[in-house]
Amino acid sequence: MNSDNKFNWPVRVYYEDTDAGGIVFYANYLKFFERARTEWLRSLGYSQHALLDTVGILFVVKKAAIEYFAPAKLDDELKLVVVVERLGGASMQIRQEAWRIEGEQATLLADGMVTVVCVSKESFRPCQIPDHIRSKLHGAQ
Amino acid sequence: MNSDNKFNWPVRVYYEDTDAGGIVFYANYLKFFERARTEWLRSLGYSQHALLDTVGILFVVKKAAIEYFAPAKLDDELKLVVVVERLGGASMQIRQEAWRIEGEQATLLADGMVTVVCVSKESFRPCQIPDHIRSKLHGAQ
Amino acid sequence: MNSDNKFNWPVRVYYEDTDAGGIVFYANYLKFFERARTEWLRSLGYSQHALLDTVGILFVVKKAAIEYFAPAKLDDELKLVVVVERLGGASMQIRQEAWRIEGEQATLLADGMVTVVCVSKESFRPCQIPDHIRSKLHGAQ
Amino acid sequence: MNSDNKFNWPVRVYYEDTDAGGIVFYANYLKFFERARTEWLRSLGYSQHALLDTVGILFVVKKAAIEYFAPAKLDDELKLVVVVERLGGASMQIRQEAWRIEGEQATLLADGMVTVVCVSKESFRPCQIPDHIRSKLHGAQ
DSSP states (O other): OOTTSOEEEEEEOOGGGBOTTSBBOTTHHHHHHHHHHHHHHHHTTOOHHHIIIIIOEEEEEEEEEEEEOSOOBTTOEEEEEEEEEEEOSSEEEEEEEEEEEETTEEEEEEEEEEEEEEEETTTOOBOOOOHHHHHHHHHTO | OOTTSOEEEEEEOOGGGBOTTSBBOTTHHHHHHHHHHHHHHHHTTOOHHHIIIIIOEEEEEEEEEEEEOSOOBTTOEEEEEEEEEEEOSSEEEEEEEEEEEETTEEEEEEEEEEEEEEEETTTOOBOOOOHHHHHHHHHTO | OOTTSOEEEEEEOOGGGBOTTSSBOTTHHHHHHHHHHHHHHHHTTOOHHHIIIIIOEEEEEEEEEEEEOSOOOTTOEEEEEEEEEEEOSSEEEEEEEEEEEETTEEEEEEEEEEEEEEEETTTOOBOOOOHHHHHHHHHTO | OOTTSOEEEEEEOOGGGBOTTSBBOTTHHHHHHHHHHHHHHHHTTOOHHHIIIIIOEEEEEEEEEEEEOSOOBTTOEEEEEEEEEEEOSSEEEEEEEEEEEETTEEEEEEEEEEEEEEEETTTOOBOOOOHHHHHHHHHTO
16 A cells, blocks of 8 residues: 555456457456455455455445556556545445556556445345454545 | 347356356456347347458447346356447447346346447557448447 | 267357457366356256255366367357266266367367366265266266 | 476466356466466566567467366465476477465465467467577576
């Protein structure tokens, strides 16, 4: 987490991410977004695995919106950015960006907004984000 | 294409589509959406492959927004729906839905809006949708 | 299942399956193989989902070997073939092939051998293939 | 590259890699293998992208064989190992391993052998591995 509360995570583009158009397949940005959210939670002390097994919750995606500005290509180095936009009782809205990094230059390739809801592992119904997690997320805003 | 100009495409959920939460991974709905758009174009007489090689164009996704209502699970039978919402000069807005089908019952699992732009294969810049394609798309509205 | 006990399953190649080399990504043939095995089991009366939830078993892959002869491309129509090569107590060896179909012509793109082991859902340890399933599989040899 | 000429590459398991069985989907190990081969080539000074665009060659997979010993799960830290087993004129055989790392402990999850062939970008036919690349690969044996 850097000074302006943006979390960054590097992603490299491999063959598996690209398609016959020569660029990263549009759905795969949502994979990159998920990796970045997972590493952001890990940086706050929470693994998805532990949340599921120990706390009994999952953060599931309720909504996702993404806009594409320029394509990523094979071997590109990307920087994924995570920012909490809104922290609700059982949900949060997360802004996510994908940048291509070439030396000093950064190009915004895609940005999006993802709404995740805290659900109980058993019922799959929304539940309050536990306080100890909320306070960490609050600090990350 | 049925009477109300909705195109339907069946999709079966396999292990590859699911994740450790026991449900279809959220990014994979965009794969299902793309399959449905591809088959809808094919039903109008256009394969992506031919568009790329013969006409020299691609339809690339500019924006995608999706909302999730209920999870799909392993072995589920889905029905993907494609409807043209708006047909512009070089772009179109497509409404897409994913339904779970169980006998007579259909449950809406996710819906979304996808904006695709017609781009030249060479320049990757937006170009007019060729007239012969446009007239077919118009009929599909 | 046709007369010579080969099960066939059609697969269409979409953008999601291809990579920047313009061909189907090599790992994705294992996805196609899995779809074909799943549909073959379904044709015998068993869904993976029911096996997991009702019988409490999974067929997990122990070994996979694949050789590639020619690449599949966007929009190709493939025929996936499943043949039981050897039926053991807790495992079976399955021959799998991927053919490209163009009108009357069929081209072998890849073939492989996959060893699957029947494991208990709880322990993840190998267990006997239940008799009622075995007899069906035997008929499919 | 460490002293015994094994190249190592770390991989983290995300939701996208897992399936409804709660473990990494069997085909995804081939994705991990490809990432490791790509990073190994990069460590020798060659990006896949540059090989394709500048040298006009691709390394395509001709054969892959993999055996699974234990499943990887969500959030697992894996170490992927790459070793050149045999360096031919237009091909090479590469041994690949996936290990789970927990503190000091390493568990072999899967190993395999991948045969890659050097092909011309234009003809997709096998061609000699260029000498400057061969000498680097030779050093990596």
